[in-house]
Amino acid sequence: VRNKRRAASEIGVRADLVRLPPSATLDETLREVGRLNERPDCDAILVQSPLPDGLGRAAERRVFDAIDPGKDADGFHPINVGRLVQNRPAIVACTPAGVMELLDRSGIPVAGRRAVVIGRSDIVGKPLALLFLHRDATVTICHSRTPELPSVAATADILAAAIGRPGFVDRRFVKPGAVVIDVGINRVTDPAVAATLFAPDSARWASFERSGAALVGDVHPEVEQVAGALTPVPGGVGPLTIAMLLRNTVRCAQRRAGLAD
Numbered sequence: 358v359r360n361k362r363r364a365a366s367e368i369g370v371r372a373d374l375v376r377l378p379p380s381a382t383l384d385e386t387l388r389e390v391g392r393l394n395e396r397p398d399c400d401a402i403l404v405q406s407p408l409p410d411g412l413g414r415a416a417e418r419r420v421f422d423a424i425d426p427g428k429d430a431d432g433f434h435p436i437n438v439g440r441l442v443q444n445r446p447a448i449v450a451c452t453p454a455g456v457m458e459l460l461d462r463s464g465i466p467v468a469g470r471r472a473v474v475i476g477r478s479d480i481v482g483k484p485l486a487l488l489f490l491h492r493d494a495t496v497t498i499c500h501s502r503t504p505e506l507p508s509v510a511a512t513a514d515i516l517a518a519a520i521g522r523p524g525f526v527d528r529r530f531v532k533p534g535a536v537v538i539d540v541g542i543n544r545v546t547d548p549a550v551a552a553t554l555f556a557p558d559s560a561r562w563a564s565f566e567r568s569g570a571a572l573v574g575d576v577h578p579e580v581e582q583v584a585g586a587l588t589p590v591p592g593g594v595g596p597l598t599i600a601m602l603l604r605n606t607v608r609c610a611q612r613r614a615g616l617a618d
């Protein structure tokens with residue numbers, strides 16, 4: 358949240374943080390969202406998830422559904438998801454939008470290429486697959502029940518991993534020269550796991566030994582040797598996600614002012 362607020366202030370967006378106590382009930386949370394929906398000086402709303410454990414997953418869905426779709430900075434509201442499915446102007450989930458921005462700004466074409474997305478979550482895998490589809494890629498979505506995952510992944514010209522397992526995608530998953538997008542952000546504290554990821558003489562191992570933890574993606578560092586391009590973790594998709602959140606915020610404001618679709 359601190360990062361998002363700092364980034365917002367850098368582009369002149371005022372970000373107010375509404376902090377509810379961990380004991381807040383579903384009704385109190387919905388009332389707060391309702392107040393923000395009504396506030397004319399509020400253009401965009403983001404509910405930081407996960408919500409407190411006590412509320413449960415069904416409550417989280419109700420809170421997200423309660424956000425005015427026109428103020429939905431995250432692009433998670435079913436109206437915005439439906440518009441994305443139909444390839445109509447929509448507020449698009451930030452991480453998948455960031456992946457497309459990253460490809461575009463790196464001059465990597467998508468049309469006509471084979472894209473494989475590993476992960477089918479509502480916030481990353483599914484919307485990313487739709488964005489690839491709308492850009493004329495041939496898309497395969499893989500998940501925890503996909504048989505022969507490494508060989509399916511290795512058909513990709515563009516491979517995106519959004520799984521949540523450190524270093525899961527190794528060189529077997531990657532066609533030489535493929536573009537690999539690592540969406541995963543995993544905090545590793547177990548030295549045995551870190552030892553499977555970092556060479557003993559590497560800077561990353563030294564840093565892990567110093568701090569006792571490392572942030573790693575879903576893609577194993579060895580993939581760097583076969584991929585044509587690979588996004589780093591940290592510092593790849595993550596910062597683009599924050600940038601897209603701000604773009605969505607500005608877009609919500611423009612739409613409310615009648616200046617954008």
Ligand code: NAD
Binds near residue numbers: 476543594
């Ligand atoms: P999620 O847990 O909701 O979904 C994970 C997906 O991975 C599921 O669809 C599941 O089917 C698939 N999966 C799990 N185990 C698998 C296996 N063994 N083989 C194949 N598929 C498997 O997670 P999410 O919210 O989509 O996040 C995924 C990762 O991306 C996490 O590491 C998360 O921290 C990270 N993330 C990063 C950003 C960012 O800004 N870079 C944003 C959102 C999420």
